[in-house]
Amino acid sequence: MTPQHTLLDYSSKARVQNVMLPQLARLVRVIPMVQDNYLFLFRFEDPHLNETFVYKPGQFVELTIIGTGEAPISISSTPTRKGVLEMCVRRMGRVTNALYNLPENSFVGIRGPYGNGYPVEDMKGHDVLIVAGGLGMAPLRSLLNYILDNRNQFGRLILMYGTKTPDDVLFRDELESLTRRGDLECLLAVEQAYQYPGAHPWRGKIGLVTDLFQYAKNIDVPNTIAAICGPPIFYKFVLEKLLKMNFSKDHILMSLERRMECGVGKCGHCAIGYKYTCIDGPIFTYWDVINMPELIEF
Amino acid sequence: MKILKLPKANFQKFLLSLKNYGEVHIPKKKSEESYVFAPMEDPSEVALEYLRTIIPPKKYFFKPKESIFHYGDGNHFNEHIEDIDKKIVLFGLHPCDIHGLKILDIVFGTGYIDKYYFARRRNVLIIGLSCMPDERCFCRSMGTDATEDGFDLFLSELKNSYLVTVGSSQGDDITNDLKDLLGEITKKDTNEYLKIRNERKKRFKLQLDISDLPYILELQRESEVWDDLGKKCLCCGSCSMVCPTCSCFNVYDNLSLDTKKGERIRQWDSCLFKDYAVVAGGHNFRANRADRVRNRYYHKQHGFVTQFGKPSCTGCGRCIQYCPTQIHVVEVFNKIRGEE
Amino acid sequence: MDKDRKIVVPHLGRVEGHGGIDVEIEKGDISKVNMEIFEGSRFYEVLIIGKKYSEISSIVSRVCGICSAGHTLTSQMATENAFQIKITQRTEFLRGLLLHGEAIESHALHLGCLVLPDLLGYDGPLSMAKDYPKEVTIALNLKKLGNKIQELIGGRAIHPINAVVGGFGKCPSKTQLEQLKIELQKGLEMSDAIVDLFSKIKLPDFNFKEGIYSALLPKEERYSYLGDYIYTSDGITRPISEFRKVCHEKVVAHSTAKQSLYNNQPFMVGALARININHKYLTGKAKEALDKLFPILPSHNPLHINYAQAVELVHSIERSIQLIKFLFEIGFEHEEPVQFEVFASKGVGAIEVPRGTLYHYYEFNDKGEVVEADIITPTAQNLANVEKNMREAVKTLMQGPLNTLQSSLENIARAYDPCISCATHLVRIKFK
């Protein structure tokens, strides 16, 4: 089991591409979405890389703000639309703050893609239920668009997305336009549709995200994969709902977040037992999550 | 396997000749009870009686603090690998430390490959040295009390000579170059070796039964043993720093005053530190000391075992010797096993 | 100028510490000249009561960041004096080096960063650097050299950690000292340039009267910052244990720093006092510098403190090179601090630190805990003399323009390099 190391082995390993070294990229556009949650668009400086950078929905990159540091950020765009990498970033601390202060056209560093991503190959042929709460939409958007771009390879597609107010809805224009699509059941809910003068009127539902389940009739549970992402309280209720509907714990996909310093399974920070969030995750089945100690309390 | 004999009378010459293959580093005495691996200035400095150095050989491959790339000179991230061309002959590793490196080879070489580690690994010749355990050694329980590989040469001490086992083609080159210092082994040597070997076996005082330990740990997750440890542990991280297999690190940037040039640093970290599992927004996944201490033990004897089929503890006893509050791994696991 | 006038200079920039010169001139006559100290009290003499002998030096070091090495060593010497500890020769050499490091740093800082900008009309070294990059660089490099010595010997440039009662925690290695020696040799050339520069600057003389000077007498026939006897320029030599006879401390209403008087008279300590008393012991390049800067000795012009510091700068570098040679001669084996017994006792330590003689006195109980302490800093000793010099200067200068008067007084105060934090900050002038 233990690999036998030889000098040849060492020297070949000393010659690999350096995973800690970012590639130079440019911040090409910043699109404000909701307060402290903007969409950032990046392109690699090396034009070749923009074509060859292959990733899966649910994977992330380590984003370097030059002079400040690095942070793991999920890719929000879909690999089916090449050229730009979109990242939906929440302003949280040092690195994310520096990104918000970064003028368009500045250089950044990107290395990745890392993580397992959604098992899209395995999901093919299945119905897919995407349930998002609040900012949890960010990593799921990549999956959503990926499925839409490969629509015929998947069965029924349902999106349920809930936020506090219409002002918190990520990708609102995009999602609202999707509600018109016939091959997607796009269900949006806000807890409070309070609207101020001049605001865009809310056309979605009012209530909790779990209330949306009543609008998605006849879900073929054994044939459906649920991908869910949201705050702890969200998990508590959505999981309850799904389990009650008899979803297999293996068919529920969740995205976890941990402190990461390397993204490549070396620094140790994201390890939970023998699983590394960065390489074995960040997408885990609910069954995995149950078996990982110190999980987030839902 | 080629095995030769180095008479003790030739030993100093042997050490000196190693200079031809790189900067020779040897165990040296640092204080009353402590030793370190350091460059050899004179062969007489070698502390052959040493059992464990404060910091294990990992420091040669995975540095306590190093700059991993630079930026600011043009629009590039410039890879920086310290000591990339430095040839070192590391003399005197005991079997547990050779196993320690073998474990790090797995950590840094599985999945994504850590170039920094291997760039230096390929430049360091490893010369092992046999040992007689003290009351803190439990390598025998970890299966790391002997090794068949992971070295270029291995010296087993007999009364008047060393058996020199050749473990690599580079090791073979050295023995060829130094053939004047070396001789053939005899039946008598073999017998002497066996005698010493049996004597050594008897010397182990400390034992840890690791059979089904992961399972027991699974059962004992909520044991009060962890809470008691949490009360005793300073979370100073000394045990992680001195452990041959602890390899967590932090990454941060150092910026120069012109705010353009900078470097990325990686520095040893420890899962015992309070901020280790803090995520943005402030949630700490292991806010209690007890959780953090437990994590270290679980990683060594549960997580790593599940992942790679063996524990990531070599039984070197460093954490026992250097824990300021005298927390003792073996005692901890024995308690957990209910075998106090 | 016979009107009542009042000027307030709440802080005098570029002096380490907080203080003001408070001068009141009433009807053309001086009614008051006070050095007013704004520094808060830290009560060191009380803080260390009950502390163990091993902890005192690191606490009292914090009296002053600039002469922290001096405080550390004086404190340790007082403790050693109390417990009758005899230190080794290596410790003596290393301590010498540390003190010279401090002198180099402190004199270079004062001359290059405070005095020169003043004399050349800049508000500080940073603005001066635009027109005199070379001079500022030399000063900074000399300062750095001093810090390097302190870092190497003391373990840290400010508040040394390596010096302990009875010796040092760790001795520098051969290669480190070799490297230092090379840098000291370069420093010697730089210090020449400083002497040259000062020899071209004429300092005003305000008709100062002959003063009283006090300094330690060197143990051997050479210029030194260490000694067991205090010499006062009235010709009396006393053992350091009688330091209270020389500096009789009094508390003055306008200051948190105490002032010292000798026979009820102000007196001067520091570089000029040392040069006035001990100049005959200078040799080598320092002697050349002395001859260049001091055609007449003794000098009674406090502004010549700056010249004296330049001479000492050269001396300290030369002597450091010599000390390194000695260290090489005795070798580099590891040496633990001297072991000793603790008993109820008293001890005094005295060192010539950059600003003058520093005294520490402690009384210990049988557990080696401090029961009484007294620290007399050079600035405290000089304060009364600064006031005296100012009175003299005001007499000469009163007829001149106001800003000349003010800047002259500030120059005098600054010449003393009053590290006020150790006693106390600096000049406020009020014309009533």
Next chain:
Amino acid sequence: MTKKPKIGIFGLTSCAGDQLAILNCEDELLTIADAFDILDWEMAKTNNDKVTELDIAFVEGVVAQTRDLEALQAIRKRSKLLVAIGTCAVWGGVAAMKNQIPREILKKEVYGEEINVVDSVEALPVRSFVKTDILLPGCPIEKEQFLQIAASLLHGDLPELLNFSVCSECKMRENACLVVEKGEICCGALTVSGCNARCPSHNIPCGGCHGPIEEVHYDANYTMFAQRGITKEEIQTKMSNFAAPAWMGQKLLSEIK
């Protein structure tokens, strides 16, 4: 930041060691003067601007008299960001060692019975009185950490310092542990890193001059020393040298009495 940040460097009651530590950045000093617009720094220049609003104020020292407090409040008012530099400003430093003794008594001890002009209050760190944005402890501050903070601020980031104890740095330097081997009272496990374990690297036990780490484990420290026959009192007197208010907050010193 595109414009040069306007800064001031100030000292309250202190030994000036932290300001000196900045002056000791000999190689970087001219760059610092170029990168920042130093409006107010009494220790290094005359003609100081006392009114213009500052982007950053670096403050050294403790509040030991009413004058210090007034100065501090004025600094806070004119500054967007306040950086407390040095253990005095962060924890109280040596001056706060015996805050439990009433100032009146201290005054009498040092200045005698008859004098009562000395303005003195209980010595407390800067952050006991005003909001401090960044804390850089150290007695004195470490040059490298100061430069790192300065560069971060210039870049527009809030600097972050690693927060673990001296022990880890000490081990990284491969020192023999002074507690383990010599049974000395070393404050390393209690004290925040940053100095690269200066003292233990010179065979001298740590005196705690950088102040405590965020999460000090008092009980474990006592146990550790007790295992070696060292009493609580001995540890406490040593611990109280540089950051007494922090320890007193733990109601430790009161336990002795």
